[in-house]
Structures are given as structure tokens and as C-alpha cells.
Amino acid sequence: MNADQHSTDPENGVFFMRVEFLVEDGVDRDKFALEFFEATKRFNPQWSLYDKSQIMRMGILVSKPGHCLVDLLYLWRSGELRVEIPFVASNYEAHRQLVEQFKVPFYFIPADKSDRKEAELLQLASRSTDFLVLARYMQVLSNDFLNSYGKDIINIHHGFLPSFKGPSPYRQALDKGVKIIGATAHFVTGNLDEGPIISQAVVQITHRDSLDGLVRKGKNLEKHALSDAVFSYVDRRIIRFADKTIVF
């Protein structure tokens, strides 16, 4: 059993709380929920109750770089990441073999921005997933898609946000001459690379690191930040609030 609280500020702030219950066998879940609701009623809280034994369904979208994809697939297959993966969709056909080796359905969705393609993806995602992970997916999802899907989408950005938004963040970092690079996992919103940050990872670089060197070092950061974020999400340890996240 764990419990965490956080309040944004002591006087007129918002108070957050996350409690894990160990429920004995034979306890009726609906009844438990009802009693919990009664007990907290006088504070009139916003609340959600999750059953940890229910497995979430995670759809994966990915473009050419496959390192985050294979990291997630292996975490899932080894039993560490407790999700279902109903599909991997990619605009890069070459991932098919890898994905099908893991016995996960693969959908090739070419990167023409036709409405039809996005509609297909939307239908697929809506009916079979509880959340999506963009594991280095380089296509921008339309606002229509985001609104219609309506559930959480986690993206890995290969830069230390809010620096280096948009394309080629390692190139931007190299040109700027920073001495530390980073990767950022965040929720997707309608504003590109602007959604609430979940986790970040960083590593030192020097003038000796070429663009290839940054990319190589960065891939470790991306795997690290993305898997951290996905674990936190699946464990229900993330609360989104006011463009930010509380990660218990």
C-alpha cells in the first residue's frame, strides 16, 4: 500500500492524493468504490478508481527510428511492462518483420497526409487502445485526430524541451553548442512539442561529439525517458493538471 499527497500551494491550492489499496479476496469492487465515494464526499473531490488487475491497451506509432519500438516490445514481452499491444502502426514498412516476430499485428500506414489514412488510423486506435505511444513517430497528428481519439497520447521528443522543438533537435543542439543534450517524454496536445512533460533524461557531450555521436547518445536517452513515462502511466502514477504533470 502506498499513499502520496501533493498540494500546489498551502493556502488556496489544489490538493492531490493517490492511494493504492490492497483489497482482500471476496471484496466487492463496486461496493468498495461506493464506500470510498461516501467517505470522501464532504471534500467533494474529483476522483478516479482503477483496478490494477485490468491491463491497459497500448497502441504504438513509429516512423523509421526503431530503437524505442524494440525497447517497448521487449519490456512487454519480458513481462515487465504489463500492457496489451493491439498493434504497431508505421509509415515505415521495414518494421513489419521485427514487429511480427513479437507476434504483434503490424499496420503499414503510408505518410501521405490524406484524410483517409488518418481516418483508418483513428478507427484502429479508437476501438482497440486505451492510450497511444508515439515511439519516434515523425508525422504530426491533426487536431481532428486528437479530438476524436480523446484519450492520452505519449510522445518522445529527441530534445530537451522546451529547447529544440520541431525537427532535427540534435542538429539544433549541435549548432547551438550546448554541453548537455536531453530527451523528453510528454503528453501530446494540439501544440507541437508543447504538452505536459512527464520525464526527461540528459547526458553530457563535448565538442568531440559529431552529429552521429549525438544521435547515438540520444537514443539511450529516448529509450530511458520514454520507458520511464510509460511505466509511470501504466502504474497510474501520473496526474495531469494545468499543463503540467504530477508524477508520484
Next chain:
Amino acid sequence: MNADQHSTDPENGVFFMRVEFLVEDGVDRDKFALEFFEATKRFNPQWSLYDKSQIMRMGILVSKPGHCLVDLLYLWRSGELRVEIPFVASNYEAHRQLVEQFKVPFYFIPADKSDRKEAELLQLASRSTDFLVLARYMQVLSNDFLNSYGKDIINIHHGFLPSFKGPSPYRQALDKGVKIIGATAHFVTGNLDEGPIISQAVVQITHRDSLDGLVRKGKNLEKHALSDAVFSYVDRRIIRFADKTIVF
């Protein structure tokens, strides 16, 4: 004896080299310089020769936060940082006592932006220093000052550049909800918080860190990044090139 090389790219790039010589007693330095120049002539390099026994003169400008100031003063006093400190100038009179305890001259320069005040500071800096350190100096130096002074100026910015330029970077970081904060030491140019980066330091934060918590953690980063940069500078290990630095 140490030697370092770096080339920006193998084909048409620029080649950098730094060599430390141990010179035996009795060697004439001017003669040595001449011979070195002859030996390298056929490559027609740009070069500089420094005598490590010559101590550089470092002027310090500081506003209210004094943690970087006292860090530098103690590094100097303990003999680790081999510089002269001809003065500390501040728009914050309360530092006088601390600075004079270290037997360093203190100048109070109020923060009215009159030309006369900056002219005083310029005269002071020009005649008595080889470089300046802005150890959390919150006044912007005019382009006239930068041009007339003409030597290197190292600034510590309390944010992870290029993110969070300008005032209140910790407030900006808190509002953005980042999970890692940083500090950046860089050379000053006419563009605020845009000059070549010398060193950066970072630390993890969580939603539990208040603004005060960020400021507290950040002070360690600022001391760390600034003293790293000053040591590298005094050791002549920094080469400025094309808006970036090579730090050997």
C-alpha cells in the same frame, strides 16, 4: 605535457590544437616562441602562446545573490584558482563587508543606467583586468561597454540555455513543468544569453519542488557551472570558434 586536437570535419574543416610545454630553466621565452612560429609556419596557423606563470586578472561583477561570488572568492583565497582579483563591483552595497574580509577592493556602482556609471565601470575594468566574470550580475552591459572593453566576459545564467533566457528562469522552468533544471556559463555577446556556451550543469526536480526549492538546488548548479568555466578559462583550455566553444 598535454596535447589535444580537434577538427570540425575531416575534409574541409578547421583544425584546432592545444599543446602544453614544460620549458626547462634557462630557456629564453622569446626565442622559444620564435622557433615555434618557424616550425608551424608552413601551415600558416592562427596561434597564441601563453606563459602559464603569468597570472590573469579577473574582475567580478555581482548583484544581490552572492553565492557565486563567495564561491569564487574562496577558491581564489585557498589558492586553487590562480588569478588576481583587482576588484568586485556591485549594485548591492551589502556585499562590501564580505568582499573586504577577503581583502579585495569593493566598488558600489548603483544600478541607475546613467552613462557616467558605466563609464566608471569601464575605466576600472579596462585598466585592471584581463577578463570579467558576471557572478549573477543582473544588469545588462551595453554594446558600447562590450565593444570598448573588448576582452572576454563570462556570465552565469541560472537556466538551461537556450531554454529560459532573460529574467526569472526558475519561475519559467516551474511554469513549464520541466523535470530537470540547469545552469549555463557562457561568454557574453551583444545578444542577451546567446553567447558561446562553456559549461552546463543540471539536476532532477519533481512536482514537489517549489520555486524556493528550485532556487536552492539551482544555486549549486550555478556555482558548479561557473567555477568549471572559470577554471577552464584560466587554464587556457577554451577556444572560441563560430559561436561555440571547444573546451579541451
Next chain:
Amino acid sequence: MNADQHSTDPENGVFFMRVEFLVEDGVDRDKFALEFFEATKRFNPQWSLYDKSQIMRMGILVSKPGHCLVDLLYLWRSGELRVEIPFVASNYEAHRQLVEQFKVPFYFIPADKSDRKEAELLQLASRSTDFLVLARYMQVLSNDFLNSYGKDIINIHHGFLPSFKGPSPYRQALDKGVKIIGATAHFVTGNLDEGPIISQAVVQITHRDSLDGLVRKGKNLEKHALSDAVFSYVDRRIIRFADKTIVF
């Protein structure tokens, strides 16, 4: 108001809780304590109640390296570290000037291991301090001293414990060829460098770093880890339990 809980394990573990209360003016503290005690009685907890407005008294012991000393003194003087400092005691007379500049009493206690010297130190510490900080104090305190003093003592060890106990940890790290060095703040117990760890800080090194380089980089780590530990202690965020610490 903040609240933190932690339980060592869900079934037969120990449950820890720390709650900060904002008490309105006019509330009688003793009455509050009594009511709190009544409310928690049925769990029969071990508990302590601290009044945050009461300032703790921190004695400092230090040998030759003064960087942690000056860091603490400045944190105190700038008002960030809310303690009283009844004295600094050292076996290194040369710190007197620095300490007295900060208007803190200085005691020179030579490093002969006579019982008389330790008795003096014990008397001084016992009557005027709530806890002691060994800010790079290279003398080993006897078990008699520890038992008679009976309050908490925080030490900074300039190595990444449990590696590199005892003298010359940077030399040990260099000889071992590690690629990352660290510093460790911990409570002092009768076993040298074995007490509960409070905080650790690390930095990357390379084969280029000489012993002097390690010492220089390490000093930043030591200041960082020790001030973190002291802030946590003064904020009453540390719970010692079973040779380990919980730092809320």
C-alpha cells in the same frame, strides 16, 4: 501543508508518515500536541512533534579543507540555512580568520588525541548544539565521544560510499580507474564511514583527470551532498531507520 508516507513493505512492514501543519495564531502548542497524540493513539505510533519556528543549533568541526565550511557559513549568513552556529572547531588554526569574519566563535583544538582535548570538545558540543556537522573533519571521534554526545552527527565523505572508505578516497578512485566519482553525506556511527547515507552526488571523469582534477571536481560534489543533507535535516525531512534513511 505537506504530507508524506512510506511503508517498508505492504504486509508486515513499518509505516512512516511526516505531516507539516500550518497552525493558526493563538493555537496553544501543548494542547495541539495532546490532541494529536490522542488522535493517533490507537495505532500506538512512535512520534515526534517539532516546532518549525525553533531554530536548531549546528556545531561545525573542520580540518584543513575549508570549502564545505565556507559554503555552510555563507548559506547561514544569507539566511537560506535557518540554524544557529554556536561555534566552529578545527585542528587547523588558519580557519580562524575566515570564521571570525562571519562573527562565529572559533575554537582551535589541536589534533593530539589526548583525552583532554576530546573532553573539551564534548563539553562545548554538548552544552551548545543540537547536532554536529563534520565539514571535512579528518579526525576520528571516539566511541566515548559519540555515546556521550548522543545527538546526530552528519559527516561528508569524499568518496562514493560504500566504495572508497577511509583515507584518500580520490586517490583510491584514481587507482581503481572508475569513470564516475562521488561524495556521500551520512550520519556518523561507531563504524567509520558506515553510517546511514543521507545524500550522494556524482560526476563523470575520464582518464584525463589527474588527482588534482578529481579533488577539484570532488569539492563541488562534497558541497552539494553536504548542503543537501543539512537542509533535509534542518527541515526535519529525514527519518533514520535500521541503518538507512528515509528522506521525504
Next chain:
Amino acid sequence: MNADQHSTDPENGVFFMRVEFLVEDGVDRDKFALEFFEATKRFNPQWSLYDKSQIMRMGILVSKPGHCLVDLLYLWRSGELRVEIPFVASNYEAHRQLVEQFKVPFYFIPADKSDRKEAELLQLASRSTDFLVLARYMQVLSNDFLNSYGKDIINIHHGFLPSFKGPSPYRQALDKGVKIIGATAHFVTGNLDEGPIISQAVVQITHRDSLDGLVRKGKNLEKHALSDAVFSYVDRRIIRFADKTIVF
């Protein structure tokens, strides 16, 4: 073209140098080697000349935890890690499917310590590999094996060496109450977990991290440190010297 030098100490130390040459088409390699040898003869150096176009053959040994294995296999398959992988051998039959998906030969070598089994492994490794990687291989290789194989073996240890040698380093770290955990890639020698360190990676933990949490965080460190070490090795950037490594 790159060049790096390092000398252990300026007076009677050893001087190391690594130079990458870009050789024009049509240059005879043997002639080039001869000329290079002539040019350096008067210093009587120990030297090796490698042809970067020659791909090294890397054998992998692995026990149950497969995260480093899959990381290496994917780095190889994506073309980033330029090696041949003649085989993966494991005492854990369940890896067969994964390995064969990558079209790499898999050998099941049960963990009975019979001489016959080790002899098989030795024969396999000797005839088909230039170096071995122990990607979480929990069997100890005998001194006979090490001597007969005679080439480099890189191991990943899931602890921050020299702390926490031997089995269950995360359990050891948890029991000790450290605040930072690490992983270490090193060359294998006859002394368990004592060989020259190549790379280390670390991450902060808190009292909230259970053993499972440490293991989860640690896996990222292990992948990170091991792939760094393997890249450095394959790029011929590592020089072993006196129980330590120089990594250019």
C-alpha cells in the same frame, strides 16, 4: 581524421596516442604500415594498426535477463553497431526464439559446470570471434577458459563497481541504503568483477524504490553502459593499461 594523446605523468610517464587516418584509394596498406613504422621507430613505441573496414566478430553470452542482449542485437541489425555476431550462447533456452528471429545462430549451453561444456564454448568462441560480450552472463568463466581464449571479454556488472561485487548487487545496494545506483562495463580478468573499468552509468534513487524498482531502473543503466563500452571497443578507442582503461 582524429588524433588523441594522453600521458600518465609529465616526467617519467607513459605516452599514449591514437590517430585515425583517412587513406586515399589505391594506397597499399602494407606499404603504409611499413612507412608508419619507420617514421615512429626512433621512439621505439608499442603500436598496432587497424583497418577500420575490417569488421570485428563479437560473440555474446547471456543468462536469463535478456535486455542487454536485445539492445545489442537491435543496434547490430539497425546498422549502428558494425560487427558480425557469429553466435549467441546461453544457459537459458528461452532466448532461442528471439535470437533466431534476428537470424543469429543460438547455442544452448546448460549451466552444469562440466569441463566438457566449457570446452565446447571455448572451441566455438576461439574459432569464430574476435571478442566476447557477457551481456548479463551469470556463470563465472574459469581461468583456463580466459587463458585459452586469450582475447578481450567485456562484461556488464549490474552494480557501481568497486561497490557491490558478486551476486545480487541491487539487493546489496538496497540493503546499504545508497541514494544512487550504477552499472559498470569492464574487461574480464581472473578476479571476479575486478577488471579494468570501461564505462559506468548512474541514476538517483530514493527510499521509495523497491528492489523491483532498482532492477527496472538498473536495466537502463546496464544497456547504456554496455553499449557505450562496446561502441568504444569496436571503434578501437580503448587502450588497456595497468588495470585501467584510456577511452579516447
